[in-house]
Amino acid sequence: MTVTVTPAPSGRTTAGAAGTGGAPTGDIRTGAPRALARHRGRLIGVGTALGLLLGAVLLGGGGWPAALAVDVSSPLARGSDWIIDNRDSHPLFLYFLGHVSELVVVSVRAVYLALLAAGWAGVAAAAGLVAWRVAGVRLALASVAAFAVCGLLGMWVPTMQTLALMVVAVAASVVLGGLLGLAGGLSDRMHRILRPVLDTMQVLPAFAYLLPVVLVFGIGVPAAVLATVVYAAPPMARLTALGLRGADAGVMEAAASLGATARQRLLTARLPLARRELMLGVNQSIMMALGMAVIASVIGAGGLGDRVYQALASVDVGAALTAGVPVVLLAVVLDRVTAAVGARIGAPPVPRAGLGWAAALVTTVVVAIVGRFFGRLSWPAAWTVDVAEPVNRAVDWMTAHLYSGVPVVGGTADWAGRFTTWVLNPLRDGLQWLPWWAVLLAVGALALLIGTWRTAATAVLAMSVIGVLGVWTPALDTLSQVLAAVAVTLVLGVALGVAAARGTRLGRVLRPVLDVFQTLPQFVYLIPVVALFGVGRAPAAAAAVVYALPAVVRITAQGIRAVDPAALESARSLGATGRQQLFQVQLPLARPALLLAVNQGVVLVLAVVVIGGLVGGGALGYDAVFGLARGDLATGLVAGAAIVCLGLALDRMTQPTERRELAGKGA
Numbered sequence: 165m166t167v168t169v170t171p172a173p174s175g176r177t178t179a180g181a182a183g184t185g186g187a188p189t190g191d192i193r194t195g196a197p198r199a200l201a202r203h204r205g206r207l208i209g210v211g212t213a214l215g216l217l218l219g220a221v222l223l224g225g226g227g228w229p230a231a232l233a234v235d236v237s238s239p240l241a242r243g244s245d246w247i248i249d250n251r252d253s254h255p256l257f258l259y260f261l262g263h264v265s266e267l268v269v270v271s272v273r274a275v276y277l278a279l280l281a282a283g284w285a286g287v288a289a290a291a292g293l294v295a296w297r298v299a300g301v302r303l304a305l306a307s308v309a310a311f312a313v314c315g316l317l318g319m320w321v322p323t324m325q326t327l328a329l330m331v332v333a334v335a336a337s338v339v340l341g342g343l344l345g346l347a348g349g350l351s352d353r354m355h356r357i358l359r360p361v362l363d364t365m366q367v368l369p370a371f372a373y374l375l376p377v378v379l380v381f382g383i384g385v386p387a388a389v390l391a392t393v394v395y396a397a398p399p400m401a402r403l404t405a406l407g408l409r410g411a412d413a414g415v416m417e418a419a420a421s422l423g424a425t426a427r428q429r430l431l432t433a434r435l436p437l438a439r440r441e442l443m444l445g446v447n448q449s450i451m452m453a454l455g456m457a458v459i460a461s462v463i464g465a466g467g468l469g470d471r472v473y474q475a476l477a478s479v480d481v482g483a484a485l486t487a488g489v490p491v492v493l494l495a496v497v498l499d500r501v502t503a504a505v506g507a508r509i510g511a512p513p514v515p516r517a518g519l520g521w522a523a524a525l526v527t528t529v530v531v532a533i534v535g536r537f538f539g540r541l542s543w544p545a546a547w548t549v550d551v552a553e554p555v556n557r558a559v560d561w562m563t564a565h566l567y568s569g570v571p572v573v574g575g576t577a578d579w580a581g582r583f584t585t586w587v588l589n590p591l592r593d594g595l596q597w598l599p600w601w602a603v604l605l606a607v608g609a610l611a612l613l614i615g616t617w618r619t620a621a622t623a624v625l626a627m628s629v630i631g632v633l634g635v636w637t638p639a640l641d642t643l644s645q646v647l648a649a650v651a652v653t654l655v656l657g658v659a660l661g662v663a664a665a666r667g668t669r670l671g672r673v674l675r676p677v678l679d680v681f682q683t684l685p686q687f688v689y690l691i692p693v694v695a696l697f698g699v700g701r702a703p704a705a706a707a708a709v710v711y712a713l714p715a716v717v718r719i720t721a722q723g724i725r726a727v728d729p730a731a732l733e734s735a736r737s738l739g740a741t742g743r744q745q746l747f748q749v750q751l752p753l754a755r756p757a758l759l760l761a762v763n764q765g766v767v768l769v770l771a772v773v774v775i776g777g778l779v780g781g782g783a784l785g786y787d788a789v790f791g792l793a794r795g796d797l798a799t800g801l802v803a804g805a806a807i808v809c810l811g812l813a814l815d816r817m818t819q820p821t822e823r824r825e826l827a828g829k830g831a
Contacts, residue, residue: 228600228636236633240798244379251382265386268332272385276328284315284543287324291497299504307501310493315543317551319468319490326457326467326494333389333453337396338446344397345404345445349438350430355405365398368811369771370459370686371788375804378463378792388457388465396453403445407438447502454495458687459775462792468494472687476778481559481695482552488691492684559695567698580702583648588701592644596637603640604628611817614759619816626813635806641783642773642810645701649708649769654762657713661720661761662746671721678714686711686772690779704776704785712768716761723757724750763818770811784810 251257279287288311296304314323348355373391381387411434419433435442461469471487474480567577574582595603607627611620630639664671689707697703727750735749751758777785784803791800 226599227596228631228634232631233634233636234632236802237798240801244798247379248382261380264390265381268386268389271332272328272389275331276324279324279328280542284311284320287311295497295501295504298501303500303504307497310497313493314490316547316549317486317489318543318545318548319471319487320543322466322468322471322487323490323494326454326465326469326491329385329389329392329457329465329467330450330453333392333396333457334446334450336389336393337449337453338400340393341397341400341445341449342404342442344401345406346408348401348405349408349434355409358401358405362398362402364812365394368808369774370395370456371771371774371785372804372808372811373456374460374463374792375788375801379801383464385464385466387463388460391460391463392453392456395456396449399448399452400445403441403448404438407441407445408434410441411437443502443505447499450498450502451495454491454498455686458491462789469687472691473778476690476694480552480556481691482555484691484694485555486552488688491688492680495684496680555695562695576696577698580697580700580706583702583705584700587648588644588705591648592641595640595644600631600636607813607817611813615816615819619819623813623816626809626816629809630806630813633802633806633809635784635787635802638783638787638803639806639810642770642785642807643814645705645708645773645776645781645783646766646770646810646814649705649712649773650762650765652705653709653712653716653765653769656709657716657761657765658720658758660713661717662724662750664717665721665724666746674717678718681710681714682718686775689772690775694779699780701776701781703779704773704781707776707779708769708772711772712765715768716765719757719761719764720754723754723761726757727753759818763815766814766818767811770807770814774807 282290288308291311292304292308295307311323314320344358348358373395374387377387377391377394381390415433415437416429419429424432457465457467458469458472461467461471461473464470468487468491472484472491475482475484475487562576567575598606604624604627608620608624611623630636660674664674689711690703693703693707693710697706731749731753732745735745740748773781774785774788775781777783777787777789784807787803788800788807791798791803
C-alpha cells in the first residue's frame with residue numbers, strides 16, 4: 165500500500181461559474197506561478213539538458229580555458245614584498261597596525277606570565293572553584309583532573325600558552341561580536357547588512373582566515389590572535405542580535421510606557437532578557453577560538469597546536485596524541501563550564517555551602533602563594549608520564565598487523581587504498597574530465613533547484629572565480645574529496661539520526677558521545693586517522709567524515725522527532741507499517757531538516773578536507789599549507805581565495821531558501 169500524508173492547504177481555489185461543470189478556475193494572476201512551482205524541477209532539468217547540448221556544440225570540452233585565467237601570483241608577490249619592505253617604515257604600520265600588533269603581544273604575554281605566576285596549583289584551584297560555583301562538585305573534580313592530566317603528560321607549559329592566547333582572543337571576539345550584534349539587534353538596516361556577511365563568514369573554512377592576517381602581520385602571535393578573533397566573533401554577533409531582537413515585546417512596551425529612555429530600555433530590559441543568548445554566544449566563541457588557536461599553530465601561535473602540527477608533520481602519532489589529549493580536555497572543560505553558566509540563567513539560584521566568589525578568589529590566591537613558597541610553580545618533571553613511546557609502539561604493531569594482510573577483511577591501509585582507487589580517483593578524474601561549462605551548469609542547476617536564482621548566480625560566480633584564479637584542477641580535486649566524504653557522512657549520519665530518533669535507548673547512548681565529538685577542534689581528528697590509515701587523501705576524507713558526522717546525526721534526529729504526531733497517527737490508522745511511516749511520512753515531512761543536515765555536512769567536511777593537506781590530502785589544502793609554511797604567500801593566498809569560493813559555492817548549492825508559498829494565496 166502507499167500512504168501519503170500532506171498538510172492541509174492554507175486556501176483553496178474558487179469553484180468555476182455556472183456552465184463550467186464546477187471545475188476550479190483559480191486566479192489567472194497566481195495560476196501560472198503555481199504551475200511553475202509544481203514543475204520547477206522538471207523545467208530546471210529540461211533547461212540543463214538544453215544547456216548541455218548547446219555547450220557541447222558551441223564550447224566543446226576541456227578544462228578551464230587559459231585565456232580566461234588571470235595570473236594574480238605576480239601582483240600578490242609584489243604586494244607581499246611591499247608589505248615586508250615597508251612594515252617598519254610606512255605610517256600605516258608605524259602608527260596603527262604596529263600598535264595593534266604590540267598590544268596583542270603584550271596582552272598575551274601578560275596573561276601567560278600571570279598563569280605561570282599562579283603556578284599549576286593556583287590554576288587548577290581556580291578552574292576547580294569556578295566549575296564548582298557554577299556547576300557543582302562533579303564538574304569541579306573533572307576540571308581539576310583535566311588540568312592534572314595536562315601536567316602528567318608534560319604539556320603544562322604549552323597548555324598555558326594556548327590558554328593565554330585563548331583568553332585574549334575570546335575577550336576581543338566577545339567585545340567585537342557583542343558590538344556588532346548590538347548594532348544588528350537595534351538597527352534593521354545594520355541587521356540586513358550584517359546578516360549576509362556573517363552567513364558567509366560562518367561557512368568559510370578556518371584556514372581561509374589565516375592567509376590575510378599573515379600577509380599584514382607576518383608569522384607570529386599577533387596574526388594568530390587576530391585570525392582567531394575574526395573567526396570566533398560571528399557567532400557572538402549573531403546570537404547577540406538574535407537575543408536583542410527577540411526581546412519580549414510586552415516587556416519593552418511596559419518599559420517605554422514608564423518613560424524609560426532608549427538607553428535605559430537597553431540596559432534594564434533588552435540585555436537582561438537576552439542573557440541566555442549572550443552566554444550561548446560566549447560559549448560558541450570560546451569553542452571556535454580554541455579550534456582556531458590550534459589551527460593557527462601553522463602561523464606561529466605556539467602552544468599545544470604547534471606540538472600537534474610538528475608531530476603530524478613528522479608522522480609522530482605518539483607526540484601528536486600527547487599534545488592532542490590536553491586540547492580535548494581543555495575543550496570539554498570550557499564547554500561544560502560555560503554551558504552550565506548559560507543553563508543557570510533564569511533558573512532559581514542553587515545554594516552552595518561554604519565559599520562565595522570572594523572567598524573562592526582568596527582561596528585561589530592562597531593556594532598560588534603556597535605553591536610559590538614551596539617552589540611548585542612549574543609542574544614537577546618527576547610527575548610526568550611518557551605516553552608517546554607506548555603509543556608509537558602500538559602504532560608500529562598496528563602497521564605490522566592491521567595495515568594489510570588481515571584475512572577476509574583486509575587491513576586499514578587496504579581500505580584506504582581501495583577507497584582511493586575505487587571512489588576518490590574515479591570521482592576526481594570524472595570531475596576533471598567534465599567541460600568547465602558543464603561544471604558551472606551543474607552547479608547553477610543544483611543551486612537553483614534548492615534555492616533561488618540569486619543563490620544559483622552566487623554559486624556559479626564563485627566557481628568561475630576559481631577558474632579565473634587558475635586553480636581549476638586542484639579545486640576539482642578538493643571537490644571530489646568533499647563529495648566522497650559527504651556521501652559517506654550522509655549515509656552514516658542519516659541512518660544513525662533516524663535510529664536515534666526512533667529508539668530512545670540509542671538516543672541516550674549517542675547523546676554524550678556526540679556532545680564530546682562536537683567540542684573537539686578540527687586538528688584533533690587528524691591524529692587517529694593518521695594512526696589507522698597513514699597519510700593520503702583517504703585519511704583526510706575519513707577525518708572529515710568523523711568531524712561532520714555528529715552535526716548530521718543531531719539535525720536528522722531532531723527533524724524526525726519534530727514530525728507532527730497527528731500525521732504519524734493518521735498513517736498508523738491507515739495501516740501503515742513502520743517502514744512506510746518512515747519513508748512516506750517522516751522523511752518527507754523532515755525534508756527541511758535533512759536539507760540543513762546536507763548543508764552543514766558539506767561545510768564541515770570542507771573545513772577538514774582543507775586541513776587534510778597537512779596529512780597528504782593534496783589539492784588546495786596542500787597549496788595553502790605550503791604557502792603558509794614556506795612563506796610563499798602568493799601561492800597560499802590564491803589557494804585560500806579558491807577555498808573561500810569553493811566553500812561559498814557549496815554552501816549556496818546546498819542551502820535551502822524559503823520561498824513564498826503560492827498555493828492558496830490571493831494576489
